[in-house]
Amino acid sequence: IREGGKITISESTVFQNCQSISGNGGGIYIDIDLIIGSYIKILQAQFAQCQSYNTTIPNQRAGYGSGIFMIINNWANELDGIDLRGAEYINCFADQGDKGLFIVMSDLQYLCRLGDPKGQYIRSIGYQDEISDMDILKGYLGQPSDFESSSNTDEYLSLQVSPLEPFWSQLGNRWYISSVNEGQNIIACGQKDHPCKTITYTLDRLPSDYTLYDPTTENVNMILLENDLLETEINVNAGTILGQDVAIKSLGGGKGLSAPQNLYK
Structure with missing residues (x-):
């Protein structure tokens, strides 16, 4: 046309x-x-x-x-x-x-x-x-x-x-990661039903890819839907999407825990 x-x-x-x-x-x-x-x-x-x-x-x-x-x-x-x-x-x-x-x-x-x-x-x-x-x-x-x-x-x-x-969709400051089952490192991943595959990929995303991302928040939560220890080195610095603190959590809280808890911050 x-x-x-x-x-x-x-x-x-x-x-x-x-x-x-x-x-x-x-x-x-x-x-x-x-x-x-x-x-x-x-x-x-x-x-x-x-x-x-x-x-x-x-x-x-x-x-x-x-x-x-x-x-x-x-x-x-x-x-x-x-x-x-x-x-x-x-x-x-x-x-x-x-x-x-x-x-x-x-x-x-x-x-x-x-x-x-x-x-x-x-x-x-x-x-x-x-x-x-x-x-x-x-x-x-x-x-x-x-x-x-x-x-x-x-x-x-x-x-x-x-x-x-x-x-x-309103993603806010919560990114979901699934390195075992459904995760894919593709554009706009991060929702619970559309998770990214790795923490490293998620850190490098552009803020414009996400609706209502607030860069002034104290920290962003990255929530692991499963824990498999595939990523052994994670670098958080001014060159990432955040340039600030990151809290990485397990959705189930880890062994013996019933609620999400920080694994890394």
């Missing part, structure tokens, strides 16, 4: 059993440049059983965006035309992990925090924080040119891929 182009989808439009066999966007593929007033608005549309499949073709990015795949260029603020709140995703699937929407955007975290409730312009119909499957809404935080570059592998890009909900 270029040079002021405008698209509105309404009146109970249904995309059913749509597929992308060797590309992105099972239902819709959108590449939009917002610099000259272009916009995309979905007022009412259902994406049901849509799929996006990966490909064996070399140097081709594929398998993202089961319902909608969107690349956003030159976004500035909430007045720029992205409004997907009328979309509903039902049993969609993509080889790269999303179950509805996938956005590629350099300012993705800021788009996710707009509106009331936060994420208003990209939430799907019926999406509820901490209840809905977070994989329904996912995205890549970075330049579209990096995402499309054949020199970057899917494995490399996965470090910048995240569900969208963590970008607008």
Whole structure:
């Protein structure tokens, strides 16, 4: 969508059993440049059983965006035309992990925090924080040119891929870490149900990745969901995300304890 182009989808439009066999966007593929007033608005549309499949073709990015795949260029603020709140995703699937929407955007975290409730312009119909499957809404935080570059592998890009909900959720000053089970060292990790894998990675995160992070707090709590002693050397200094005190705690408190207790401070 270029040079002021405008698209509105309404009146109970249904995309059913749509597929992308060797590309992105099972239902819709959108590449939009917002610099000259272009916009995309979905007022009412259902994406049901849509799929996006990966490909064996070399140097081709594929398998993202089961319902909608969107690349956003030159976004500035909430007045720029992205409004997907009328979309509903039902049993969609993509080889790269999303179950509805996938956005590629350099300012993705800021788009996710707009509106009331936060994420208003990209939430799907019926999406509820901490209840809905977070994989329904996912995205890549970075330049579209990096995402499309054949020199970057899917494995490399996965470090910048995240569900969208963590970008607008209130993390505050509590980071959760799971080095045994569910943890992943990817952008915006840290929630209890979206934990990071290592303490070291968490310390190096950028504050802008997290909603309502307070850099003036006395210390930040890093809570270990399991203790396995994989990390034997942890350096806290002015070069980390905090530049201040860190309290590392065990969720269960450790052997013989019933409440979280500092393991390191």
